Amino acid sequence: xxxxxxxxxxxxxxxxxxxxxxxxxxxxxxxxxxxxxxxxxxxxxxxxxxxxxxxxxxxxxxxxxxxxxxxxxxxxxxxxxxxxxxxxxxxxxxxxxxxxxxxxxxxxxxxxxxxxxxxxxxxxxxxxxxxxxxxxxxxxxxxxxxxxxxxxxxxxxxxxxxxxxxxxxxxxxxxxxxxxxxxxxxxxxxxxxxxxxxxxxxxxxxxxxxxxxxxxxxxxxxxxxxxxxxxxxxxxxxxxxxxxxxxxxxxxxxxxxxxxxxxxxxxxxxxxxxxxxxxxxxxxxxxxxxxxxxxxxxxxxxxxx
Numbered sequence: 629x630x631x632x633x634x635x636x637x638x639x640x641x642x643x644x645x646x647x648x649x650x651x652x653x654x655x656x657x658x659x660x661x662x663x664x665x666x667x668x669x670x671x672x673x674x675x676x677x678x679x680x681x682x683x684x685x686x687x688x689x690x691x692x693x694x695x696x697x698x699x700x701x702x703x704x705x706x707x708x709x710x711x712x713x714x715x716x717x718x719x720x721x722x723x724x725x726x727x728x729x730x731x732x733x734x735x736x737x738x739x740x741x742x743x744x745x746x747x748x749x750x751x752x753x754x755x756x757x758x759x760x761x762x763x764x765x766x767x768x769x770x771x772x773x774x775x776x777x778x779x780x781x782x783x784x785x786x787x788x789x790x791x792x793x794x795x796x797x798x799x800x801x802x803x804x805x806x807x808x809x810x811x812x813x814x815x816x817x818x819x820x821x822x823x824x825x826x827x828x829x830x831x832x833x834x835x836x837x838x839x840x841x842x843x844x845x846x847x848x849x850x851x852x853x854x855x856x857x858x859x860x861x862x863x864x865x866x867x868x869x870x871x872x873x874x875x876x877x878x879x880x881x882x883x884x885x886x887x888x889x890x891x892x893x894x895x896x897x898x899x900x901x902x903x904x905x906x907x908x909x910x911x912x913x914x915x916x917x918x919x920x921x922x923x924x925x926x927x928x929x930x931x932x933x
Contacts, residue, residue: 753852764841782819
């Protein structure tokens, strides 16, 4: 599959590395080693798919043009639209053009997260009662220094969208689920740099996202009727562990075993292979994008009074 990578920032260069020889052109108006300044400068006959690694501003216009032109598209998360009807519009465009439109959430492809999913599918901990997901890093100052990152709902959109995607991956269809804001904080930034969202029901879900964790932190805790699963870390930071605990009845210390996955980060190459398969079936996850949009749009840009 012949690919064009649009945007040569951090994510774009990772996509170039993952796609390897499939990359036939790169596009970025501000980067000297990009092969083209504009997507219009790349002959349409020269490529089959585009990987959009741009900021939010140009995404929707590029998506419409590329999909209408019969090109498969991978777009970096989150895919945000000014109104919910845009997702139905994009879905109709993909069906008419018979192309894939995929919003990239690479953490799904972490080895320990895939293993956690497999254990849930095997009913290893029975019915899940409580899911707690925490994603934190120490990039508050970097974000504050960036005119395009430190705006809107900040960390809720940036890291929170990953956590919302993982609830779908691990727990199944979440389109019925709504979230309440427990807290929104601006400790150092103009936009939120720390937040907690809660969704009640079974399982109860708690999402915490932060730019003020001075050491990178990623945790998923799942508590079920037969035991619990505890994931710490990501391969991009060196290693990740998954601890499996088996409940002892009526009470007592559970038996446990821990599995470990080490870097380098395999998720980018695995996600590209997934995208290639999606292109064969012209698949999308736009319904999920619409749900994530509905959750994020419920978070006020200003803290509630």
